[in-house]
Amino acid sequence: MRTSAVLIIAVALVACGSSTPDAPAAAPPAAASPPPWSMPYVQGVEALEDENPDPKIVEVTLAAGRTSTSYIAGKKAQVFAYNGLLPGPLLKAKVGDRVIVHFKNNLSEETTIHWHGLRISDQMDGSPRMQNPVKPGGEFTYEFTVPDAGSFWYHPHINTAEQVEKGLYAPIVVFDPAKDPTYDAERFLVLDDIRLEDDGTISPESSMDGMMSGRFGNLLLTNGRPIKEAVASVEQGTVERWRIVNSANARTMVIGVEGATFRVIATDGGLLPEPYTTNKLTVAIGQRYDLEVTYDQPGSAKLVSYVESQDSGGNATTAKLSAFTVDVAESARVAREIVWPSVTFPDRVADGKATITLDATQTGDMPWTINGKADSMDPLFTWTQGATLDITIVNKVAMEHPFHLHGQFFEILDAKQPGLKDVVLIPPNGTVKIRAFIDNPGHWMAHCHILEHAEMGMMAEILVTPDANAPPMTAMSH
Numbered sequence: 442m443r444t445s446a447v448l449i450i451a452v453a454l455v456a457c458g459s460s461t462p463d464a465p466a467a468a469p470p471a472a473a474s475p476p477p478w479s480m481p482y483v484q485g486v487e488a489l490e491d492e493n494p495d496p497k498i499v500e501v502t503l504a505a506g507r508t509s510t511s512y513i514a515g516k517k518a519q520v521f522a523y524n525g526l527l528p529g530p531l532l533k534a535k536v537g538d539r540v541i542v543h544f545k546n547n548l549s550e551e552t553t554i555h556w557h558g559l560r561i562s563d564q565m566d567g568s569p570r571m572q573n574p575v576k577p578g579g580e581f582t583y584e585f586t587v588p589d590a591g592s593f594w595y596h597p598h599i600n601t602a603e604q605v606e607k608g609l610y611a612p613i614v615v616f617d618p619a620k621d622p623t624y625d626a627e628r629f630l631v632l633d634d635i636r637l638e639d640d641g642t643i644s645p646e647s648s649m650d651g652m653m654s655g656r657f658g659n660l661l662l663t664n665g666r667p668i669k670e671a672v673a674s675v676e677q678g679t680v681e682r683w684r685i686v687n688s689a690n691a692r693t694m695v696i697g698v699e700g701a702t703f704r705v706i707a708t709d710g711g712l713l714p715e716p717y718t719t720n721k722l723t724v725a726i727g728q729r730y731d732l733e734v735t736y737d738q739p740g741s742a743k744l745v746s747y748v749e750s751q752d753s754g755g756n757a758t759t760a761k762l763s764a765f766t767v768d769v770a771e772s773a774r775v776a777r778e779i780v781w782p783s784v785t786f787p788d789r790v791a792d793g794k795a796t797i798t799l800d801a802t803q804t805g806d807m808p809w810t811i812n813g814k815a816d817s818m819d820p821l822f823t824w825t826q827g828a829t830l831d832i833t834i835v836n837k838v839a840m841e842h843p844f845h846l847h848g849q850f851f852e853i854l855d856a857k858q859p860g861l862k863d864v865v866l867i868p869p870n871g872t873v874k875i876r877a878f879i880d881n882p883g884h885w886m887a888h889c890h891i892l893e894h895a896e897m898g899m900m901a902e903i904l905v906t907p908d909a910n911a912p913p914m915t916a917m918s919h
């Protein structure tokens with residue numbers, strides 16, 4: 442109240458001053474130039490506040506700690522959270538920005554932060570092999586430059602299965618002011634599942650999870666809340682960009698949009714040269730997909746999630762659940778036309794080959810292997826910066842594995858899965874070929890993103906040796 446009163450007085454004073462007869466004429470309004478670019482607001486998640494006035498630096502403060510929430514009315518659950526938020530706060534930056542994160546660990550256990558999908562230095566990647574874990578009560582400053590625009594996320598990389606399940610996961614958006622199409626609104630939809638006990642608390646870890654399919658939840662969450670609460674309302678004719686990430690421990694999400702039209706416009710590595718349409722989209726754990734959603738009819742538009750379960754007779758059934766519901770008010774508003782920018786990917790032919798085999802052994806507490814080794818500390822491969830490798834990933838077990846490579850992007854050599862990726866889903870007993878662009882030197886983790894599998898052995902390291910003649914890393918999709 443007081444502040445606004447002061448403001449009003451100040452405005453009145455200025456107005457009086459400028460009305461004196463001798464005051465110089467006001468400058469003519471500037472010629473119609475487009476308004477300066479400003480970072481879009483992203484709905485659905487709370488954003489970190491940039492504390493640095495330099496337009497090329499994003500400086501934020503982040504803390505991991507314990508808090509409690511309620512997933513079931515009247516029942517409390519102890520959780521972990523970044524800045525007390527579930528999911529954690531959105532980190533926003535522009536392509537090429539310097540990002541400084543002052544991180545404090547208020548947990549009673551060690552942690553690190555991995556910036557999933559950002560092609561930054563391995564020193565800042567949150568791998569406990571490269572960075573000393575941040576001790577309870579300890580602090581660490583992450584500092585890096587973001588080379589690529591797109592949708593990403595961050596999460597710990599120590600005791601990951603438990604820390605992520607308990608709530609430590611959060612979205613990242615890197616904007617490209619020159620390329621990003623303008624939408625009426627942007628949203629982030631962080632898709633997760635969580636396993637709760639009848640008393641509403643998070644189920645304790647089961648050692649069987651890691652041995653088997655990983656930890657599946659019994660409640661789907663969108664932006665940290667049970668899906669039935671995920672609602673919004675818009676006017677017919679609105680066109681939005683939905684940025685989606687699957688942050689579950691073990692569940693592959695199969696999604697679609699009903700009651701609106703949509704197309705896929707971006708993947709892990711950013712905008713696609715050509716958006717495409719589809720009915721159902723499989724989102725592996727860790728993957729991102731951006732959808733352009735046009736509310737072309739009044740009523741109810743939904744992000745639907747196809748969830749497999751068993752009926753009372755033990756037969757597999759697929760339930761269609763609404764993971765996010767939008768009430769669309771009837772309107773004559775004409776949908777804006779989206780002008781697609783020119784986007785190109787590197788056109789590179791492979792100069793090498795490799796094979797990665799995912800398997801299981803029958804013994805020990807590290808049952809999952811990559812090329813025959815469980816959680817090996819020796820590099821699985823040593824590659825040179827700038828290499829383009831055709832990698833065949835072979836899955837020897839009757840269970841799917843979302844395979845993630847840190848620090849690099851690749852393309853899946855399958856016309857049905859276009860775009861730059863950092864996670865690829867390897868079907869049960871299946872084989873997938875990728876073309877990897879090994880441009881970022883360092884020690885990099887490569888692992889299954891079913892977090893329980895990673896912790897029980899399906900984790901390897903890849904060494905990329907620097908090439909002094911390699912060009913500096915710039916946006917891969919440009």
Ligand code: C2O
Nearest residue numbers: 555557727845886
């Ligand atoms: Cu999101 Cu090592 O991963």
Ligand code: CU
Nearest residue numbers: 842889891894
């Ligand atoms: Cu796996």
